Amino acid sequence: MNKKIAIASKNTVKINASLEGMKKILPKINFEVIGVDVSSGVSDQPMSNNETWQGALNRAMNAKAEVVDADYWIGMEGGIDKDDDGKMYAFAWMCVIDQDGDIGKGMTGLFYLPPKVQQLVEEGIELGHANDQVFNEHGSKQKGGAVGSLTFGALGRTEYYVQALILAMIPLANKEMYF
Template sequence: MNKKIVVASKNPVKINASLEGMQKILPKIDFEVEGIDVPSGVSDQPMSTEETWQGALNRATNAKAKAPDADYWVGMEGGIDKDDEGKMFAFAWMCVIDKDNDIGKGMTGVFYLPPKVQQLVEEGIELGYANDKVFNEHGSKQKGGAVGSLTFGAVGRTEYYVQALVLAMIPLINKEMYKEAL
């Protein structure tokens, strides 16, 4: 059986994470994946959990509108928030929409940003660029991301996103159990 995934990004990390996550949760299905550019409708650097979720939902919704011939549409949005002490942490929301317009939500774990990165983000620099500047990297968003830099490669951005994508699929592949909630 073949199914098509449309990912609301051309970023190879997001495309690969979507495919890998789907293959993990639905191993008997062959997937075709396509990345497309669509707007998030939120800031380039979302600064709250709510804004980040809205970006993921908007991306998945916009992907479905732009490329309606698929089985799943995936929106991923990385964001930043602060704890009660003002320390900044990063995370990402995953949104998966299926053909029935049911929505699955998954979120990565969080990790705290070092003060130098936090300062640059507070000055208006998007996390990927702040990360590149502090760690003297180039294009880290298309590679290991901030999580990869801060864990010395122990956790890469693709791996980081895969688990959250799998979690987003839970209500979509267990619809009978989640009928009232969807």
């Protein structure tokens, strides 16, 4: 069986994470992948849980408007927030929409940012660029991301996103139990 997925990004990390996650939860399906550049409709650096979810949802909806003949539309949005002590943490939301319009939501684990990175983000610098400055990297968003830098490569951005994508697919892959 073949299915088409439209991913609301042309970033290879997000495309690979989507494809890997879909293959893991639906292993008998062959997937055709289309990456599209669409707007998140939120800040370049979402600064709350709600804004980050809204960005993922908007991206999936905008991908659906762009690629109408897909079977699944996927939006991913990385964001940051602060805990009650003012310490900043990063995470990402995954949104998957199927042909029936049903929505699956999945979230990555969160990790805390070091003070140097937090300071740069508070000054208005997007996390990926702040990460590049602090760790003397270039284009980390298209590679291991902040999670990769902070874990010394033990956990890369693709792997980090795969699990959340699989979690987002739970209600869609088990529709008879959820809808």
